[in-house]
Amino acid sequence: MEDILELEKDILDQIDAASEEKALEDVRIAALGKKGAVSALLKGLGSMDPAERKEWGPKLNGLKTRLTDAIEVRKGDLHRASINKRLETEKIDITLPVRAEAEGRIHPITQVFEEILAIFNDMGFVVEEGPDIEDDFHNFAALNFPEGHPARELHDTFFFEADEVGDQKLLRTHTSPVQIRTMMSQKPPLRIIVPGRTFRCDSDQTHTPMFHQVEGLVIDQETHMGHLKWCLEEFAKAFFEVETIKSRFRPHFFPFTEPSAEMDIGYKRVGDEIHIGEGDDWMEILGCGMVHPNVLRNVGLDPDVYQGFAFGLGVDRLAMLKYGIPDLRDFFASDVRWLQHYGFAPLDMPNLATALSW
Numbered sequence: 391m392e393d394i395l396e397l398e399k400d401i402l403d404q405i406d407a408a409s410e411e412k413a414l415e416d417v418r419i420a421a422l423g424k425k426g427a428v429s430a431l432l433k434g435l436g437s438m439d440p441a442e443r444k445e446w447g448p449k450l451n452g453l454k455t456r457l458t459d460a461i462e463v464r465k466g467d468l469h470r471a472s473i474n475k476r477l478e479t480e481k482i483d484i485t486l487p488v489r490a491e492a493e494g495r496i497h498p499i500t501q502v503f504e505e506i507l508a509i510f511n512d513m514g515f516v517v518e519e520g521p522d523i524e525d526d527f528h529n530f531a532a533l534n535f536p537e538g539h540p541a542r543e544l545h546d547t548f549f550f551e552a553d554e555v556g557d558q559k560l561l562r563t564h565t566s567p568v569q570i571r572t573m574m575s576q577k578p579p580l581r582i583i584v585p586g587r588t589f590r591c592d593s594d595q596t597h598t599p600m601f602h603q604v605e606g607l608v609i610d611q612e613t614h615m616g617h618l619k620w621c622l623e624e625f626a627k628a629f630f631e632v633e634t635i636k637s638r639f640r641p642h643f644f645p646f647t648e649p650s651a652e653m654d655i656g657y658k659r660v661g662d663e664i665h666i667g668e669g670d671d672w673m674e675i676l677g678c679g680m681v682h683p684n685v686l687r688n689v690g691l692d693p694d695v696y697q698g699f700a701f702g703l704g705v706d707r708l709a710m711l712k713y714g715i716p717d718l719r720d721f722f723a724s725d726v727r728w729l730q731h732y733g734f735a736p737l738d739m740p741n742l743a744t745a746l747s748w
């Protein structure tokens with residue numbers, strides 16, 4: 391009896407002393423494994439007479455149970471301790487400040503896209519996008535460019551080779567096809583703003599084969615030119631960050647709008663600077679108009695129920711104008727020194743509440 395108490399105390403001490411899971415397992419095997427000390431005692435029960443067995447059976451089984459429980463408890467403690475240790479050593483401090491030496495800059499085109507979207511988002515327009523590779527239907531036909539109409543030629547389109555069934559894809563020449571895609575997949579009222587890349591076979595100081603546009607479209611039951619004018623004037627004031635703007639809407643032709651106009655804003659030159667919103671000179675900033683009834687019919691909308699307005703603006707030109715960038719081609723030259731000079735701080739997202747540009 392004495393011996394058993396001794397043995398139990400001894401094994402419990404060893405369990406306590408085991409400082410890792412492997413050491414604990416060794417203690418378990420030495421006590422309760424096949425050849426363990428307690429297992430040997432339990433085996434001895436078989437050779438006892440019944441009276442002895444009745445006395446020793448419960449004692450030895452009790453010993454086994456207590457030791458097994460103690461090992462389980464210790465095992466749980468060691469396991470938790472090892473996880474905590476790993477958590478300590480593998481910890482990453484995600485609260486570290488941004489490294490001051492970060493030198494990346496936001497490209498002025500990206501900046502101007504963000505500025506334009508911030509302004510129209512504030513007026514309740516949602517962003518839509520469409521593919522760069524389009525088909526004739528979305529880029530031309532549905533937008534009321536008849537087959538063989540000279541307006542198609544103005545676009546200097548990049549065509550792909552026709553596929554086996556004679557289908558010829560193209561690089562979209564404007565963001566207007568996203569009007570068609572949106573009107574065909576969503577129900578009015580619609581108020582969308584569409585940033586995107588566009589392509590035309592053209593290259594000189596003021597044209598690059600890839601350029602950027604933002605398209606806007608509003609479709610509802612009582613939309614008129616007054617809405618268009620207000621909306622675009624508000625845009626121009628917010629974009630050029632001026633209190634007042636002088637504007638005029640000059641009649642123009644686009645196949646997908648009727649009537650169509652180009653919007654000019656007033657400016658004056660003072661020395662090397664251009665002052666927007668005042669003065670007697672005019673510059674064109676975008677094309678716009680009321681959506682042509684044929685376009686509405688082409689997407690399955692009844693022109694007697696729905697009307698809307700649309701506009702399209704050239705992002706590259708607006709960026710040059712706002713930030714005094716003289717040559718369009720520099721946008722695409724990937725010159726880091728140029729980007730250091732004309733780029734924007736990465737974490738300052740344009741927004742109307744604080745500031746559009748920094």
Ligand code: DAH
Pocket residue numbers: 563564565566605606644647676677678679699700701702703
């Ligand atoms: N898609 C025209 C272009 O690239 C721009 C444009 C003009 C878009 C008038 C419009 C619009 O939505 O109403 O030249």
